[in-house]
Amino acid sequence: MRRVALAAALAVTAACSDVSAPPNHTPAYAYDLSGEIFHWPVGRLPVRYFADTRGPMRAYVQRALGLWEHQFLYGEFRATLVPDSAQADVIVTWTDSVPPDVPPDNGPPVQTCGGATLLTFDGSGTALATPIHTSLSVLASSATPGQLAACMQRTVVHEIGHTLGLPHSPDSIVAIMNATPLLVTPNDNDRRTVEYLYHVTPTIAPPPR
Amino acid sequence: MTQRGRLLALALALATAPLPGPLAAQVTLSASLGARYTSPLARDSIVTAFDVRAALAPAVTAAAGLPLRAPWTAELTLDISSSGVARHERDGTVAPITHLTTLALGVVLARTMPRGFTVRAGVGGLKYLPSERSGIFRDGAGAVIPFGQVAVAWTPPVPLARRLAVEARYDLHRFLTPALRNEGFTNSRAIHRIAVDVRYTLSGAP
Ligand SMILES: [Zn+2]
Numbered sequence: 001m002r003r004v005a006l007a008a009a010l011a012v013t014a015a016c017s018d019v020s021a022p023p024n025h026t027p028a029y030a031y032d033l034s035g036e037i038f039h040w041p042v043g044r045l046p047v048r049y050f051a052d053t054r055g056p057m058r059a060y061v062q063r064a065l066g067l068w069e070h071q072f073l074y075g076e077f078r079a080t081l082v083p084d085s086a087q088a089d090v091i092v093t094w095t096d097s098v099p100p101d102v103p104p105d106n107g108p109p110v111q112t113c114g115g116a117t118l119l120t121f122d123g124s125g126t127a128l129a130t131p132i133h134t135s136l137s138v139l140a141s142s143a144t145p146g147q148l149a150a151c152m153q154r155t156v157v158h159e160i161g162h163t164l165g166l167p168h169s170p171d172s173i174v175a176i177m178n179a180t181p182l183l184v185t186p187n188d189n190d191r192r193t194v195e196y197l198y199h200v201t202p203t204i205a206p207p208p209r
Numbered sequence: 210m211t212q213r214g215r216l217l218a219l220a221l222a223l224a225t226a227p228l229p230g231p232l233a234a235q236v237t238l239s240a241s242l243g244a245r246y247t248s249p250l251a252r253d254s255i256v257t258a259f260d261v262r263a264a265l266a267p268a269v270t271a272a273a274g275l276p277l278r279a280p281w282t283a284e285l286t287l288d289i290s291s292s293g294v295a296r297h298e299r300d301g302t303v304a305p306i307t308h309l310t311t312l313a314l315g316v317v318l319a320r321t322m323p324r325g326f327t328v329r330a331g332v333g334g335l336k337y338l339p340s341e342r343s344g345i346f347r348d349g350a351g352a353v354i355p356f357g358q359v360a361v362a363w364t365p366p367v368p369l370a371r372r373l374a375v376e377a378r379y380d381l382h383r384f385l386t387p388a389l390r391n392e393g394f395t396n397s398r399a400i401h402r403i404a405v406d407v408r409y410t411l412s413g414a415p
Contacts, residue, residue, distance in 0.1 A: 022253045023393025042304045073392055074253070074261060074296040075304035075344050199256040 027196040028189035029169040029177070038119070038128075038204040039077075039165040039197050040089075046078040049163075050088035055098035057136070060153055064160040071191040076198035077164060088131050089207065090163045092156070095137035104153050105146030109182045112143035113151040117162035119204075127205035134159045154181050161190065165197055237274040237282070237413030241376060243406020244268060245290045250384055250400065251345055259298045261345060263309055266292030268404045274319065274413070284317040286331070290404075294339070306344035312336050313380070315358060325364040327374065332357050335382050348387035356382035362408055372410040379403050 031037070040047050051061035058081065065079040085091050099113075114137045122129035136152060136159070143151070158181040169175040174182075175189040186194070245268040251261040268290040274282045291310040295303050315333025322328060334353040339346035358380035364371060385397035 025253075025255045042302055045304070069343065070347055073345055073347070073388060074251075074255075074259070075306035076296075078343075196255060 025192065025196055027193040029173050029175065029193050031166060031193050031197040031200070033119075033165070033167050033204070036204050037165070037197070037200050037202045039200075039202050040206060041202065042075075044089070044206050044209075045075075046080040047163075048082045048087055048089045049079055050082055050085040050091045052093040052098075054094065056101040056149070056152070057092060057094065057098075057156075059101075060156040061092050061160065063153070064157040067157055067185050068160055068164060068194070071186055071194055072198065073195070076195065085131075089209070090132045090134065092134045092136070092159070095135040097138045099138055099148050099152055100145045102145045102149050104150035105144060106150065107147070109150065109154070110141070110143045110147040111151060111180060112139050112141040112148050113137065113155050114139055115155040115159040117159050121204075126203065128207040131207055132163050134163060150184075154184055157181070157185065161186065161194070164194060165202075166190070166194055169193070235276055235413070237276075238411045239272045239274070239408055240411060241270040241272075241406040241408035242267070243376070243404050245402055245404040247292075248399075248401040250294065251389060251394075251398065257299055259296055261294060261296050261306065263294050264292040266290040268406060270406065270408075272317070280321040282319040282321075284319055284329070284331070286313075286315045286317055286333070288313040288315065294344075307346055308340040309346075310338040310340075312338060313356060315356070317358070317360075325366055325374075327362045327364075329360040329362070329378075330358070335380075337384075337386075345386050345388050348391060351386050354382045354384065356380050374408040374410075376406050376408050377403070378406070 049061055049065060051058040062081060065081070069078060071077075082088050095114075095116075115134065116137075117132060117134045119128055119132055120130045121127065136155060138148065154176070158176050161177050166177050168179045169177040169189065171178055173189055174187065175193075176183045176186045177190055177193075245266045247263040247266070249260040249262050253259060253261075268288065270286055270288045272284045272286040274284040276282050289310065289312050291308070293305055294307050294309045295305045297303055313333055313335040315331045317329045317331030319327055319329045333356055335356045336353050337346070337350040339350055342349065358378060360376055360378040362374040362376035364374045380402050382400055382402075383397035384400045385394060
Protein backbone atom coordinates (compact mmCIF):
# COMPACT_ATOMS: atom_id res chain seq x y z
CA MET A 1 0.00 0.00 0.00
CA ARG A 2 2.84 2.36 0.86
CA ARG A 3 4.35 1.74 -2.58
CA VAL A 4 1.01 2.53 -4.25
CA ALA A 5 0.69 5.81 -2.33
CA LEU A 6 4.22 6.91 -3.09
CA ALA A 7 3.85 5.96 -6.75
CA ALA A 8 0.69 8.05 -6.98
CA ALA A 9 2.33 11.05 -5.36
CA LEU A 10 5.39 10.77 -7.56
CA ALA A 11 3.26 10.41 -10.69
CA VAL A 12 2.00 13.92 -9.99
CA THR A 13 5.34 15.42 -9.05
CA ALA A 14 7.62 13.72 -11.59
CA ALA A 15 6.24 15.72 -14.53
CA CYS A 16 6.83 19.02 -12.78
CA SER A 17 9.93 20.32 -14.48
CA ASP A 18 9.80 24.10 -14.62
CA VAL A 19 10.92 25.21 -18.06
CA SER A 20 8.34 27.91 -18.79
CA ALA A 21 10.10 30.79 -20.56
CA PRO A 22 8.50 34.25 -20.73
CA PRO A 23 6.88 35.02 -24.09
CA ASN A 24 7.97 37.80 -26.41
CA HIS A 25 6.47 41.16 -25.40
CA THR A 26 7.69 43.39 -28.22
CA PRO A 27 5.35 46.36 -28.74
CA ALA A 28 3.67 46.54 -32.16
CA TYR A 29 3.90 50.32 -32.55
CA ALA A 30 5.52 53.35 -30.90
CA TYR A 31 3.99 54.16 -27.52
CA ASP A 32 5.51 57.57 -26.81
CA LEU A 33 3.80 60.96 -27.07
CA SER A 34 6.40 62.97 -29.03
CA GLY A 35 9.16 61.41 -26.98
CA GLU A 36 7.32 61.60 -23.64
CA ILE A 37 5.78 58.63 -21.83
CA PHE A 38 2.46 58.74 -20.02
CA HIS A 39 0.63 55.98 -18.21
CA TRP A 40 -1.22 55.69 -14.94
CA PRO A 41 1.10 54.59 -12.12
CA VAL A 42 0.13 51.70 -9.83
CA GLY A 43 -0.53 54.16 -7.01
CA ARG A 44 -3.32 55.82 -9.01
CA LEU A 45 -5.29 52.65 -9.75
CA PRO A 46 -8.16 52.29 -10.20
CA VAL A 47 -8.30 55.31 -12.49
CA ARG A 48 -11.54 57.23 -11.93
CA TYR A 49 -13.63 57.90 -15.05
CA PHE A 50 -16.68 60.13 -15.25
CA ALA A 51 -18.99 59.51 -18.22
CA ASP A 52 -21.62 61.97 -19.45
CA THR A 53 -24.89 60.89 -17.87
CA ARG A 54 -26.88 61.59 -21.03
CA GLY A 55 -27.62 58.95 -23.66
CA PRO A 56 -25.52 55.79 -23.97
CA MET A 57 -22.15 57.33 -22.97
CA ARG A 58 -21.89 55.54 -19.63
CA ALA A 59 -22.46 52.16 -21.31
CA TYR A 60 -19.91 52.98 -24.02
CA VAL A 61 -17.26 54.01 -21.48
CA GLN A 62 -17.95 51.00 -19.24
CA ARG A 63 -17.55 48.69 -22.23
CA ALA A 64 -14.36 50.40 -23.38
CA LEU A 65 -12.79 50.24 -19.92
CA GLY A 66 -13.62 46.54 -19.66
CA LEU A 67 -11.99 45.91 -23.03
CA TRP A 68 -8.82 47.79 -22.08
CA GLU A 69 -8.58 46.18 -18.65
CA HIS A 70 -8.83 42.82 -20.41
CA GLN A 71 -5.63 43.55 -22.36
CA PHE A 72 -3.50 43.35 -19.21
CA LEU A 73 -2.18 40.29 -17.41
CA TYR A 74 -0.40 41.67 -14.39
CA GLY A 75 -2.57 44.32 -12.72
CA GLU A 76 -1.15 47.18 -14.79
CA PHE A 77 -4.45 49.02 -15.28
CA ARG A 78 -7.80 49.13 -13.53
CA ALA A 79 -10.54 51.72 -13.83
CA THR A 80 -13.80 52.61 -12.17
CA LEU A 81 -16.71 54.82 -13.13
CA VAL A 82 -17.45 57.58 -10.64
CA PRO A 83 -20.73 59.53 -10.41
CA ASP A 84 -19.11 62.93 -9.79
CA SER A 85 -16.88 64.62 -12.38
CA ALA A 86 -15.15 66.53 -9.56
CA GLN A 87 -13.70 63.21 -8.35
CA ALA A 88 -12.61 62.02 -11.79
CA ASP A 89 -9.18 61.55 -13.35
CA VAL A 90 -10.78 61.36 -16.80
CA ILE A 91 -13.96 63.10 -17.94
CA VAL A 92 -15.78 61.82 -21.04
CA THR A 93 -18.57 64.00 -22.46
CA TRP A 94 -20.55 64.65 -25.63
CA THR A 95 -19.26 67.68 -27.53
CA ASP A 96 -22.76 68.84 -28.44
CA SER A 97 -25.63 66.60 -29.53
CA VAL A 98 -26.45 63.32 -27.80
CA PRO A 99 -26.96 60.39 -30.20
CA PRO A 100 -29.85 57.95 -29.71
CA ASP A 101 -29.27 54.86 -27.59
CA VAL A 102 -29.75 52.16 -30.22
CA PRO A 103 -27.94 48.87 -30.92
CA PRO A 104 -24.85 49.33 -33.11
CA ASP A 105 -25.02 48.35 -36.77
CA ASN A 106 -22.52 45.52 -37.28
CA GLY A 107 -22.13 46.24 -40.99
CA PRO A 108 -19.17 47.96 -42.66
CA PRO A 109 -17.95 50.94 -40.57
CA VAL A 110 -19.18 54.40 -41.51
CA GLN A 111 -17.19 57.32 -40.11
CA THR A 112 -20.01 59.41 -38.78
CA CYS A 113 -18.56 60.55 -35.46
CA GLY A 114 -15.42 62.08 -34.07
CA GLY A 115 -13.48 62.13 -30.84
CA ALA A 116 -10.80 64.19 -29.15
CA THR A 117 -8.75 63.65 -26.00
CA LEU A 118 -7.04 66.60 -24.36
CA LEU A 119 -4.08 66.38 -21.98
CA THR A 120 -3.38 69.70 -20.22
CA PHE A 121 0.11 70.13 -18.77
CA ASP A 122 1.16 72.19 -15.79
CA GLY A 123 3.88 74.85 -15.99
CA SER A 124 6.70 72.34 -15.60
CA GLY A 125 5.54 70.40 -18.64
CA THR A 126 6.16 67.11 -16.83
CA ALA A 127 2.78 66.66 -15.15
CA LEU A 128 -0.86 66.92 -16.12
CA ALA A 129 -2.56 69.91 -14.53
CA THR A 130 -6.18 68.83 -14.87
CA PRO A 131 -8.15 65.65 -15.49
CA ILE A 132 -7.89 64.27 -19.01
CA HIS A 133 -10.89 65.41 -21.04
CA THR A 134 -12.36 63.34 -23.84
CA SER A 135 -15.25 64.51 -26.01
CA LEU A 136 -17.29 62.70 -28.64
CA SER A 137 -19.10 64.47 -31.44
CA VAL A 138 -21.72 63.57 -34.03
CA LEU A 139 -20.66 64.45 -37.58
CA ALA A 140 -23.18 65.57 -40.16
CA SER A 141 -23.95 62.60 -42.42
CA SER A 142 -26.77 60.49 -43.76
CA ALA A 143 -25.74 57.51 -41.62
CA THR A 144 -28.37 55.49 -39.77
CA PRO A 145 -28.65 55.67 -35.96
CA GLY A 146 -27.18 52.15 -35.81
CA GLN A 147 -24.16 53.18 -37.90
CA LEU A 148 -23.69 56.21 -35.63
CA ALA A 149 -23.90 53.99 -32.53
CA ALA A 150 -21.25 51.64 -33.99
CA CYS A 151 -19.00 54.61 -34.76
CA MET A 152 -19.42 55.98 -31.24
CA GLN A 153 -18.66 52.60 -29.64
CA ARG A 154 -15.38 52.09 -31.48
CA THR A 155 -14.38 55.76 -31.17
CA VAL A 156 -14.91 55.65 -27.40
CA VAL A 157 -12.62 52.59 -27.23
CA HIS A 158 -10.05 54.50 -29.30
CA GLU A 159 -10.27 57.66 -27.15
CA ILE A 160 -10.08 55.65 -23.91
CA GLY A 161 -6.88 54.20 -25.42
CA HIS A 162 -5.52 57.75 -25.56
CA THR A 163 -6.49 58.27 -21.90
CA LEU A 164 -4.35 55.21 -21.05
CA GLY A 165 -1.41 56.95 -22.70
CA LEU A 166 -1.43 55.45 -26.20
CA PRO A 167 -0.70 57.64 -29.24
CA HIS A 168 -2.01 56.92 -32.74
CA SER A 169 -0.66 53.83 -34.43
CA PRO A 170 0.55 54.12 -38.03
CA ASP A 171 -2.01 53.20 -40.68
CA SER A 172 0.30 50.42 -41.86
CA ILE A 173 -0.47 48.51 -38.63
CA VAL A 174 -4.10 47.59 -38.08
CA ALA A 175 -5.10 48.64 -34.56
CA ILE A 176 -7.90 50.35 -32.64
CA MET A 177 -5.41 53.22 -32.24
CA ASN A 178 -5.34 53.97 -36.00
CA ALA A 179 -6.25 57.65 -36.46
CA THR A 180 -9.49 56.47 -38.05
CA PRO A 181 -10.43 53.45 -35.95
CA LEU A 182 -12.21 50.72 -37.91
CA LEU A 183 -11.88 47.90 -35.37
CA VAL A 184 -14.54 47.19 -32.76
CA THR A 185 -12.10 46.19 -30.01
CA PRO A 186 -8.34 46.49 -29.31
CA ASN A 187 -6.42 43.80 -31.18
CA ASP A 188 -3.15 41.99 -30.45
CA ASN A 189 -1.10 44.95 -31.74
CA ASP A 190 -2.82 47.23 -29.22
CA ARG A 191 -2.50 44.65 -26.45
CA ARG A 192 1.24 44.17 -26.90
CA THR A 193 1.87 47.91 -27.14
CA VAL A 194 -0.21 49.00 -24.14
CA GLU A 195 1.16 46.13 -22.05
CA TYR A 196 4.71 47.23 -22.81
CA LEU A 197 3.88 50.92 -22.23
CA TYR A 198 2.74 50.13 -18.70
CA HIS A 199 6.16 48.72 -17.83
CA VAL A 200 8.13 51.72 -19.09
CA THR A 201 8.98 54.47 -16.60
CA PRO A 202 6.68 57.43 -17.37
CA THR A 203 8.05 60.95 -17.90
CA ILE A 204 4.65 62.63 -17.43
CA ALA A 205 2.98 62.52 -14.01
CA PRO A 206 -0.80 62.13 -13.67
CA PRO A 207 -3.00 65.09 -12.67
CA PRO A 208 -3.27 65.86 -8.95
CA ARG A 209 -6.23 64.45 -7.02
CA MET B 210 -13.82 -5.48 5.66
CA THR B 211 -11.00 -5.32 3.10
CA GLN B 212 -8.83 -2.21 2.97
CA ARG B 213 -10.33 -1.20 -0.38
CA GLY B 214 -13.75 -1.71 1.14
CA ARG B 215 -12.79 0.49 4.07
CA LEU B 216 -11.67 3.27 1.73
CA LEU B 217 -14.97 3.08 -0.11
CA ALA B 218 -16.79 3.10 3.20
CA LEU B 219 -14.84 6.19 4.21
CA ALA B 220 -15.85 8.03 1.05
CA LEU B 221 -19.45 7.03 1.54
CA ALA B 222 -19.28 7.94 5.20
CA LEU B 223 -18.19 11.44 4.30
CA ALA B 224 -20.87 11.78 1.68
CA THR B 225 -23.76 10.63 3.84
CA ALA B 226 -24.66 11.57 7.36
CA PRO B 227 -25.31 10.26 9.90
CA LEU B 228 -22.76 7.47 9.78
CA PRO B 229 -23.72 3.90 10.61
CA GLY B 230 -22.89 3.21 14.25
CA PRO B 231 -19.79 0.94 14.02
CA LEU B 232 -18.22 2.98 11.20
CA ALA B 233 -18.93 6.29 12.92
CA ALA B 234 -17.11 4.99 15.95
CA GLN B 235 -13.99 4.41 13.85
CA VAL B 236 -13.93 7.65 11.86
CA THR B 237 -11.57 10.32 13.14
CA LEU B 238 -12.42 13.94 12.37
CA SER B 239 -9.74 16.58 12.59
CA ALA B 240 -9.26 20.20 11.60
CA SER B 241 -6.20 22.34 11.21
CA LEU B 242 -5.48 26.04 10.99
CA GLY B 243 -2.22 27.54 9.83
CA ALA B 244 -0.43 29.66 7.27
CA ARG B 245 0.66 28.80 3.74
CA TYR B 246 3.46 30.06 1.52
CA THR B 247 3.02 29.62 -2.23
CA SER B 248 5.90 29.92 -4.70
CA PRO B 249 5.47 32.44 -7.58
CA LEU B 250 2.55 31.66 -9.90
CA ALA B 251 4.22 33.35 -12.86
CA ARG B 252 7.54 34.93 -13.77
CA ASP B 253 7.83 37.28 -16.68
CA SER B 254 9.91 40.11 -18.02
CA ILE B 255 8.47 43.20 -19.69
CA VAL B 256 11.22 45.85 -19.63
CA THR B 257 12.23 44.39 -16.24
CA ALA B 258 11.64 41.03 -14.59
CA PHE B 259 8.85 40.50 -12.08
CA ASP B 260 6.91 37.79 -10.24
CA VAL B 261 3.23 37.16 -9.68
CA ARG B 262 2.79 35.87 -6.15
CA ALA B 263 0.00 34.88 -3.80
CA ALA B 264 0.45 36.44 -0.37
CA LEU B 265 1.00 34.36 2.74
CA ALA B 266 -2.44 32.85 3.26
CA PRO B 267 -4.43 31.39 6.12
CA ALA B 268 -4.95 27.68 5.46
CA VAL B 269 -7.81 25.65 6.89
CA THR B 270 -8.10 21.89 6.53
CA ALA B 271 -10.75 19.40 7.52
CA ALA B 272 -9.95 15.70 7.45
CA ALA B 273 -11.86 12.49 8.03
CA GLY B 274 -9.76 9.42 8.72
CA LEU B 275 -10.59 5.75 8.81
CA PRO B 276 -8.09 3.36 10.42
CA LEU B 277 -6.75 0.64 8.16
CA ARG B 278 -4.39 -2.11 9.30
CA ALA B 279 -2.23 -0.53 12.08
CA PRO B 280 -0.35 1.78 11.86
CA TRP B 281 -2.05 3.05 8.70
CA THR B 282 -5.01 5.43 8.32
CA ALA B 283 -6.77 6.57 5.18
CA GLU B 284 -7.94 10.17 5.14
CA LEU B 285 -10.10 12.36 2.96
CA THR B 286 -9.04 16.01 3.26
CA LEU B 287 -10.50 19.33 2.23
CA ASP B 288 -8.08 22.25 2.25
CA ILE B 289 -8.89 25.92 1.67
CA SER B 290 -6.58 28.92 1.60
CA SER B 291 -7.24 32.45 0.50
CA SER B 292 -5.09 35.51 -0.16
CA GLY B 293 -4.38 38.35 -2.55
CA VAL B 294 -2.39 37.88 -5.75
CA ALA B 295 -0.14 40.69 -6.93
CA ARG B 296 2.67 41.55 -9.31
CA HIS B 297 5.93 42.16 -7.46
CA GLU B 298 8.54 44.28 -9.26
CA ARG B 299 12.21 44.24 -8.34
CA ASP B 300 11.96 47.93 -7.29
CA GLY B 301 9.36 47.05 -4.66
CA THR B 302 6.29 48.05 -6.69
CA VAL B 303 3.32 45.83 -5.83
CA ALA B 304 0.31 45.83 -8.16
CA PRO B 305 -2.73 43.89 -6.90
CA ILE B 306 -4.33 41.61 -9.50
CA THR B 307 -7.12 39.74 -7.72
CA HIS B 308 -8.04 37.80 -4.60
CA LEU B 309 -7.56 34.08 -4.86
CA THR B 310 -9.03 31.11 -3.03
CA THR B 311 -7.61 27.63 -3.58
CA LEU B 312 -9.66 24.58 -2.76
CA ALA B 313 -7.99 21.18 -2.63
CA LEU B 314 -9.62 17.80 -2.11
CA GLY B 315 -7.20 15.01 -1.35
CA VAL B 316 -6.90 11.35 -0.44
CA VAL B 317 -4.12 10.76 2.07
CA LEU B 318 -2.44 7.73 3.60
CA ALA B 319 -1.18 8.39 7.13
CA ARG B 320 1.22 6.31 9.18
CA THR B 321 1.88 6.78 12.88
CA MET B 322 5.53 6.68 13.85
CA PRO B 323 7.42 6.49 17.15
CA ARG B 324 7.82 9.53 19.40
CA GLY B 325 4.49 11.12 18.45
CA PHE B 326 5.18 11.60 14.76
CA THR B 327 2.74 10.94 11.94
CA VAL B 328 3.72 11.08 8.28
CA ARG B 329 1.26 11.52 5.44
CA ALA B 330 1.37 11.27 1.66
CA GLY B 331 -1.44 11.75 -0.78
CA VAL B 332 -2.84 13.01 -4.03
CA GLY B 333 -5.85 15.05 -5.02
CA GLY B 334 -7.36 17.76 -7.14
CA LEU B 335 -6.89 21.49 -6.66
CA LYS B 336 -9.04 24.30 -8.02
CA TYR B 337 -8.16 27.99 -8.23
CA LEU B 338 -11.09 30.31 -7.52
CA PRO B 339 -10.19 33.96 -8.29
CA SER B 340 -12.61 36.59 -7.01
CA GLU B 341 -12.78 38.19 -10.45
CA ARG B 342 -11.74 37.37 -13.99
CA SER B 343 -8.81 39.72 -14.29
CA GLY B 344 -5.10 39.63 -14.99
CA ILE B 345 -3.70 36.12 -15.29
CA PHE B 346 -7.23 34.86 -14.52
CA ARG B 347 -8.94 37.09 -17.11
CA ASP B 348 -9.88 34.07 -19.23
CA GLY B 349 -10.73 31.86 -16.27
CA ALA B 350 -8.73 29.69 -13.89
CA GLY B 351 -8.53 26.49 -15.89
CA ALA B 352 -9.53 22.99 -14.88
CA VAL B 353 -9.00 21.04 -11.66
CA ILE B 354 -5.26 20.42 -11.27
CA PRO B 355 -3.80 17.20 -9.83
CA PHE B 356 -1.41 17.60 -6.92
CA GLY B 357 0.78 15.48 -4.68
CA GLN B 358 1.39 16.16 -1.01
CA VAL B 359 3.45 15.02 1.93
CA ALA B 360 3.23 16.07 5.56
CA VAL B 361 4.73 15.38 8.93
CA ALA B 362 2.95 16.03 12.22
CA TRP B 363 4.14 15.84 15.78
CA THR B 364 2.06 15.47 18.90
CA PRO B 365 3.79 16.73 22.07
CA PRO B 366 4.16 14.05 24.77
CA VAL B 367 1.83 15.91 27.10
CA PRO B 368 -1.46 14.32 28.22
CA LEU B 369 -3.42 17.57 27.82
CA ALA B 370 -2.13 17.99 24.27
CA ARG B 371 -2.86 14.50 22.97
CA ARG B 372 -5.47 15.84 20.50
CA LEU B 373 -3.12 18.55 19.20
CA ALA B 374 -0.37 18.21 16.62
CA VAL B 375 2.00 20.65 14.97
CA GLU B 376 2.17 19.90 11.27
CA ALA B 377 4.24 20.90 8.26
CA ARG B 378 2.72 20.19 4.86
CA TYR B 379 4.17 20.43 1.37
CA ASP B 380 2.35 20.03 -1.90
CA LEU B 381 3.20 20.40 -5.54
CA HIS B 382 1.15 21.02 -8.67
CA ARG B 383 1.48 22.60 -12.10
CA PHE B 384 -0.06 25.95 -12.96
CA LEU B 385 -0.97 27.63 -16.23
CA THR B 386 -4.08 29.72 -16.83
CA PRO B 387 -5.81 30.15 -20.20
CA ALA B 388 -4.69 33.84 -20.20
CA LEU B 389 -1.03 32.90 -19.68
CA ARG B 390 -1.33 30.33 -22.48
CA ASN B 391 -2.90 32.95 -24.76
CA GLU B 392 -0.06 35.33 -23.89
CA GLY B 393 2.48 32.83 -25.17
CA PHE B 394 3.49 30.72 -22.19
CA THR B 395 3.76 27.19 -23.47
CA ASN B 396 4.65 25.24 -20.33
CA SER B 397 2.97 25.09 -16.99
CA ARG B 398 4.89 26.14 -13.92
CA ALA B 399 5.65 24.00 -10.86
CA ILE B 400 4.01 25.55 -7.80
CA HIS B 401 5.34 24.60 -4.40
CA ARG B 402 3.18 25.24 -1.36
CA ILE B 403 4.31 24.92 2.24
CA ALA B 404 1.91 25.16 5.16
CA VAL B 405 2.59 25.10 8.87
CA ASP B 406 -0.44 24.49 11.03
CA VAL B 407 -1.87 23.17 14.24
CA ARG B 408 -4.12 20.14 13.87
CA TYR B 409 -6.81 19.28 16.38
CA THR B 410 -8.59 15.94 16.51
CA LEU B 411 -12.24 16.75 17.00
CA SER B 412 -13.59 13.24 17.45
CA GLY B 413 -12.38 9.67 17.38
CA ALA B 414 -9.03 8.42 18.56
CA PRO B 415 -6.34 11.13 18.43
ZN1 LIG C 1 -7.09 59.41 -31.77
